[in-house]
Amino acid sequence: MDFRLTSEQEQFRDSVRRFAEKHLAKGARERAHATDYPWDVAKLMAEQGLLGITIAEADGGQGGTLIDAVIAIETVASACPRSADVVQAGNFGPIRVLAEYGAPRQKEKYLKPLLAGESVISVGMTEPEAGSAVTDLQTMATPDGDGYRVNGSKVFTTHSTHAQVILAYVRYGPGVDGIGSLLVDTKAKGVRFGKRSKFMSGEEWAQIYFENVFVPADMVVLKEGGFKKQIAGFNVERIGNATRSLALGRYAYEAARQWAMQRRQFGRLLCEFQGLQWKFADMKMKLDAAQLLLYRAAANADRGLPSPEETAIAKAFCNQAGFDVANDALQVMGGTGYSSEALVEYCVRRCRGWMIAGGSIEILKNRIAESVFGRDFPQRPAS
Ligand SMILES: Cc1cc2nc3c(=O)[nH]c(=O)nc-3n(C[C@H](O)[C@H](O)[C@H](O)COP(=O)(O)OP(=O)(O)OC[C@H]3O[C@@H](n4cnc5c(N)ncnc54)[C@H](O)[C@@H]3O)c2cc1C
Numbered sequence: 020m021d022f023r024l025t026s027e028q029e030q031f032r033d034s035v036r037r038f039a040e041k042h043l044a045k046g047a048r049e050r051a052h053a054t055d056y057p058w059d060v061a062k063l064m065a066e067q068g069l070l071g072i073t074i075a076e077a078d079g080g081q082g083g084t085l086i087d088a089v090i091a092i093e094t095v096a097s098a099c100p101r102s103a104d105v106v107q108a109g110n111f112g113p114i115r116v117l118a119e120y121g122a123p124r125q126k127e128k129y130l131k132p133l134l135a136g137e138s139v140i141s142v143g144m145t146e147p148e149a150g151s152a153v154t155d156l157q158t159m160a161t162p163d164g165d166g167y168r169v170n171g172s173k174v175f176t177t178h179s180t181h182a183q184v185i186l187a188y189v190r191y192g193p194g195v196d197g198i199g200s201l202l203v204d205t206k207a208k209g210v211r212f213g214k215r216s217k218f219m220s221g222e223e224w225a226q227i228y229f230e231n232v233f234v235p236a237d238m239v240v241l242k243e244g245g246f247k248k249q250i251a252g253f254n255v256e257r258i259g260n261a262t263r264s265l266a267l268g269r270y271a272y273e274a275a276r277q278w279a280m281q282r283r284q285f286g287r288l289l290c291e292f293q294g295l296q297w298k299f300a301d302m303k304m305k306l307d308a309a310q311l312l313l314y315r316a317a318a319n320a321d322r323g324l325p326s327p328e329e330t331a332i333a334k335a336f337c338n339q340a341g342f343d344v345a346n347d348a349l350q351v352m353g354g355t356g357y358s359s360e361a362l363v364e365y366c367v368r369r370c371r372g373w374m375i376a377g378g379s380i381e382i383l384k385n386r387i388a389e390s391v392f393g394r395d396f397p398q399r400p401a402s
Pocket residue numbers: 141142143144145149150151152174175176177178218372373375376377378379380381382385398
């Protein structure tokens with residue numbers, strides 16, 4: 020057993036670090052507070068080969084591993100937390116499902132601009148009446164000639180106000196087996212966006228309405244019965260989500276560590292107070308434990324798809340650790356940490372969201388408990 024990165028991984032990390040320090044460190048604060056998608060960063064990352072890291076070379080990607088993509092998020096976030104979202108969007112999210120299950124024509128139309136940093140894709144799972152109980156989704160795809168008519172609506176969709184295409188979870192028929200997915204162009208007739216809203220993180224979202232939208236049959240990604248495959252792809256998204264939690268927790272920790280070594284009160288450096296030393300020891304233990312669980316899930320990923328159990332453990336732990344550490348870092352920095360200059364408050368706000376997004380901590384713990392006892396625990400009342 021070896022807990023160190025390989026020399027190739029170290030080289031990759033160092034090259035990403037040089038890139039991030041040169042192009043991303045400057046402007047990190049402005050980017051964190053901007054609502055627009057950082058298109059300039061996406062283009063730079065495409066040139067640097069940081070989009071499609073785990074996607075096959077035949078599909079225009081880099082043919083790397085999930086660990087490489089995790090290293091990319093961690094390293095980019097250490098210079099610019101907001102830019103880590105671009106690594107996520109270009110590697111872990113619905114782009115990965117499209118690359119895994121999409122047909123050649125779908126890849127030609129959508130994957131190319133995504134990998135070039137010219138476009139972004141959203142995943143539309145959550146609906147007003149289907150949050151944690153995602154299999155309750157009601158958006159219907161009804162056969163119509165050479166395609167489907169889609170009717171329904173999605174909420175809380177990340178990048179919804181910037182995306183060119185949405186990987187929409189839809190219902191072709193009743194029950195879990197009736198669920199699949201298709202690609203909806205956001206410019207298609209019948210796609211409407213509701214009032215813009217903001218998460219606590221500052222990110223914008225808007226409810227998406229599908230009003231009799233025609234989707235050609237060749238834009239179906241997964242037919243009925245595709246839900247399990249879809250979730251297998253979604254576990255990759257969860258790894259990216261966990262990585263950002265950990266990386267932003269670490270960013271805040273590093274800022275607080277530097278602060279504690281130069282800020283004096285009562286005639287002493289903050290790092291000389293035992294009450295704060297123990298806080299740092301706790302932060303360090305949480306970050307290291309989270310890192311090991313994350314690397315385990317990513318390193319064990321089969322064909323790039325991590326196991327549901329290891330993903331659930333890594334995500335729940337990283338989400339909690341990232342938030343706790345960022346929050347403690349803010350406390351250590353006092354008023355400076357709470358102020359928008361430091362980016363630590365931004366890390367706290369972002370980490371808070373990942374405790375809910377992509378499978379909340381509670382839902383992940385339900386999944387872990389099923390593995391502990393080796394049985395299903397249906398959450399619905401017995402009928
Ligand atoms: C920052 C952010 C980004 C998001 N991005 C996307 C996106 O890109 N695409 C998308 O489709 N969705 C997205 N979502 C939506 C997200 O997936 C849902 O918010 C999440 O699944 C929870 O659903 P809900 O908000 O409806 O809460 P509910 O399902 O109503 O849950 C409310 C609370 O009850 C708890 N709970 C529910 N059921 C159980 C249970 N059985 N046992 C224990 N506790 C339970 C939940 O954990 C939660 O704390 C995003 C959300 C956030 C916050």
